[in-house]
Amino acid sequence: MYNKSSKTASEFINHEEILESLKWAEENKNNLELINKIIDEAKPYKIGNETHAKGLSHRSASLLLACVDETVWNKIFNLAREIKQAFYGNRIVIFAPLYLSNYCTNCCIYCPYHMQNKHIPRKKLSQDEIKKEVIALQDMGHKRLAIESGEDPKNNPIEYILDSIKTIYSIKHKNGAIRRVNVNIAATTVENYKKLKEAGIGTYILFQETYHKEAYEKLHPSGPKHNYAYHTEAMDRALEAGIDDVGLGVLFGLERYKYELAGLLMHAEHLESVFGIGPHTISVPRIKKADDIDPNAFDNGIDDTIFKKLTALIRISVPYTGLIISTRESEQIRRELLELGVTQISGASRTSVGGYSQTERPTDTEQFDVSDQRSLDEVVNWLMKLGFIPSFCTACYREGRTGDRFMKLCKTGQIQNCCAPNAIITLKEFLEDYASADTKKTGEALIKNYLENLKNEALKETLKNNLTKIDQGERDFRF
Numbered sequence: 001m002y003n004k005s006s007k008t009a010s011e012f013i014n015h016e017e018i019l020e021s022l023k024w025a026e027e028n029k030n031n032l033e034l035i036n037k038i039i040d041e042a043k044p045y046k047i048g049n050e051t052h053a054k055g056l057s058h059r060s061a062s063l064l065l066a067c068v069d070e071t072v073w074n075k076i077f078n079l080a081r082e083i084k085q086a087f088y089g090n091r092i093v094i095f096a097p098l099y100l101s102n103y104c105t106n107c108c109i110y111c112p113y114h115m116q117n118k119h120i121p122r123k124k125l126s127q128d129e130i131k132k133e134v135i136a137l138q139d140m141g142h143k144r145l146a147i148e149s150g151e152d153p154k155n156n157p158i159e160y161i162l163d164s165i166k167t168i169y170s171i172k173h174k175n176g177a178i179r180r181v182n183v184n185i186a187a188t189t190v191e192n193y194k195k196l197k198e199a200g201i202g203t204y205i206l207f208q209e210t211y212h213k214e215a216y217e218k219l220h221p222s223g224p225k226h227n228y229a230y231h232t233e234a235m236d237r238a239l240e241a242g243i244d245d246v247g248l249g250v251l252f253g254l255e256r257y258k259y260e261l262a263g264l265l266m267h268a269e270h271l272e273s274v275f276g277i278g279p280h281t282i283s284v285p286r287i288k289k290a291d292d293i294d295p296n297a298f299d300n301g302i303d304d305t306i307f308k309k310l311t312a313l314i315r316i317s318v319p320y321t322g323l324i325i326s327t328r329e330s331e332q333i334r335r336e337l338l339e340l341g342v343t344q345i346s347g348a349s350r351t352s353v354g355g356y357s358q359t360e361r362p363t364d365t366e367q368f369d370v371s372d373q374r375s376l377d378e379v380v381n382w383l384m385k386l387g388f389i390p391s392f393c394t395a396c397y398r399e400g401r402t403g404d405r406f407m408k409l410c411k412t413g414q415i416q417n418c419c420a421p422n423a424i425i426t427l428k429e430f431l432e433d434y435a436s437a438d439t440k441k442t443g444e445a446l447i448k449n450y451l452e453n454l455k456n457e458a459l460k461e462t463l464k465n466n467l468t469k470i471d472q473g474e475r476d477f478r479f
């Protein structure tokens, strides 16, 4: 039976409840009065200086997704833009994935690292190799990483992950530093999550891949990941272990997207109900070509139109959750999704093990094909020309603004008071240390314009002081 507060996967991601929700959505998809009421109620509103938005339940979001009326969809897209602006403003946070090891004992049918793939070279970075990768990433200007590793207790035990995190944080090359390490590793025990927490990780990210249990078991025919309940309950264990920020994700294309959206939002509702905090981030990858993986072999691929609808609905449903899009997607679709609610993007990613320290992009161990292959400087320049402020900010985690403290600021829109000035500070560091001449010129003009329009005089003064100090060689200021 459906119970969002249950700790049992089959109860908080309840198959019957999803089917009921989808059936109800189909039956009511032409009920424009109800649909418009739901859209109106999801609009942001003010209480004093605070901005609030109610979000959408999995049922309401499923109903909007079922609707095919174009006028309604224009309203939904406009509402997604409005919420994005109200809660996040113009800043876009940038990060990079770092692949540590592609040894894996699982058999995920959509991933080239599956253990039956006998021709892909297997690699695991030594601590010295990690150092080289991190220096290469720092030399581009990155400050925030997401580490990735296959599941293999022999080759990639938790001790290896912990050593790697330590190595990453320890490297200070020129003015570079990695200030936040997010971790994307397999579901594990409360004890191991406690160790990750102690190592100072940012967000613990684990993609559900699909919420459909039967499909999940077929897509993961063997290996530890085969256990749907253990995988689905991982975020509960992570939060119980004291990790404050967790990131969800679905691999769109594996199952029917309507089912996945309902499941994803039920997962968010469950975390909110049990722990009082929703997901810190949600990622929306689509299945991509890779070594022995053909995306056309999967029946549930989604086109760009559906993808945009899903992004907009997630934005409206969980206004307080960061939304991530990777370099799996092309420049064009990334631009469109940035407007509809995406708040974080990866830039200049290499999805192979050891890819950053090589001049040419290696493809032999890539986990997926990279569509957006621009350099970090090009991505930063592009974002600014689109009217966004590229941000390398990691301030919240370092100021202890995590978990419910972070959520409170986010849910009231007050986080914006930190996000924009921190974006300006970290952009300035990038311009000083890593940018091309054109990017620097564009960035300086953006900063000047930002300061001119800043109404809070005290903030403007502090920000100006910090920017002057950055000019003089100091680094790492934050609000």
Ligand code: SF4
Binding pocket: 104, 105, 106, 107, 108, 111, 112, 113, 114, 115, 149, 150, 151, 186, 225
């Ligand atoms: S998705 Fe992860 S667990 Fe599955 S085969 Fe790839 S690396 Fe291994």
Ligand code: SF4
Binding pocket: 091, 093, 391, 393, 394, 395, 396, 397, 415, 418, 419, 420, 422
């Ligand atoms: S201030 Fe916090 S929420 Fe805003 S960009 Fe920085 S780390 Fe993210």
